[in-house]
Amino acid sequence: MSDLLHLAVRESQRAELRDFRENVLFRPLLRKNLASHRQTWLPLVLVLLAIAAVAYADHRVVVPSLIYLYILPLTISAVFLRKEINYGLVVACILFHYFDSPRQIPLGLRIFHDVSALVCFTFVVYVIQRYVEQQESLLKTVEHQRDDLLKDVELAGEVQRLFLPSGKPSIAGLEIAGMMHPARGVGGDYYDYFPTDSHTTQVVIADVSGKGVPAALLMSATAAALRLGANHDRDMLAQVARLNTEIAAVSDPERYVTLLVAEIDTHERVIRYVNCGHNPALLFRARTGELTRLNASCLPIGLSTEEICELTSEEDLTSGDVLVLYTDGVTEAENRLGEEFGMERLSEIVRLGSSLSAEDLMTDIYNAAADFCGDNLNDDVTILVVKCDFDGSSIVNS
DSSP: OHHHHHHHHHHHHHHHHHHHIIIIIIGGGBOGGGTTSSOTHHHHHHHHHHHHHHHHHHHHOOSSOOGGGGHHHHHHHHHHBOHHHHHHHHHHHHHHHHHHSOTTSOHHHHHHHHHHHHHHHHHHHHHHHHHHHHHHHHHHHHHHHHHHHHHHHHHHHHHHHTTSOOSOOOOTTEEEEEEEEOSBSBOSEEEEEEESSSSEEEEEEEEESSOHHHHHHHHHHHHHHHHHHHHHOOOHHHHHHHHHHHHHHHSOTTOOEEEEEEEEETTTTEEEEEEEBOOOEEEEOTTTOOEEEEOOOBOOBTSOTTOOOOOEEEEEOOTTOEEEEEOHHHHTOBOTTSOBOHHHHHHHHHHHTTTSOHHHHHHHHHHHHHHHTTTOOOSOEEEEEEEEOTTOOSOOOO
16 A cells, blocks of 8 residues: 555655756747647757757868758757847857867858858848748637627527527327537537417428528528418418518528428327328337338429428327338438447337327437437438327427
8 A cells, every 4th residue: 555655645746846857947948839848858859959969060060151051950940939039049050060170270261150040040030930920820810700700690599599499399199308419519400399379380300402601691681581471371382482482582492491391289189291202200000010101292392482382181190109210311311330329229219219209209319319420410411300299198398
């Protein structure tokens, strides 16, 4: 036990000595942008060794003079060391050469050579220092702009989240859970759910082409238009047609929106939906254990103002049925081998988790996709799960 204690004390003393050397002896000699780096002694040691090597060669070689070889260590010094240290080394190099010069050379010529070398060394060190300072200033400007951009993206992400549902819904007969995980702080995915009357609920999921801020801006416009359309028109086809016209008017042909809008009538126990080029939603049948795909019936929003969508035939619902809506960030998540998560894996998770709550099933889907690709989800991921509970046999979110 005492041996371990002595070993720990020695290691602590070594660490303190190392910190003393770096913080007190070497760090004040370096430029400010290098003072926080490890191995602060290395630049100074390199410079001193290079000066010593040149001084030795200058001493051994009488003719010609090797004084201008000092420019090599002084260049390294100008890059790494502080300004006052650099000019001190310039003077030191001149003195080394002066006192080591052969005495048979006339004093006036020796002084001329040393003064001209002093002017040359000082000029080179000054130019290099100015260049390094300009690069440091440019780097600081870029870092400041980057920090401002990150703050703007963070603010945009907060604004984007305002368009998403907040809190847990209280919709009789339905248990709903949703999430959106943007790949770049902001993204082009969107989901929503809201009652349109006393027994009808509308659920929406959308995916804007692309990623980042451009996709997020178009997503915000889509979310606002959908909300306004739902408040003024109960007809899903009319909502989609109006949204298609508005998105096509404000976006270029390369920007479009895949959209799935579904209405769940808890009184008639049916679901009606319009799928505009979006990934097929999965409807799990509790009675039979089958999965039904709600496939696309028309082109994505914004591609053509002349596109006419049709309402897909309604599907009957029973208690225990589960509706899973998602974006391609789930099924197209890739692992290190380039394999996609795919519909089969997603379908299996839905089957196995059909008895879970909507929140737990949503979490299982996300975790499975994240684990599959090693937590390297490189696309926006959005999942919306709706579980039917018409008989009140399970707990409804409040």
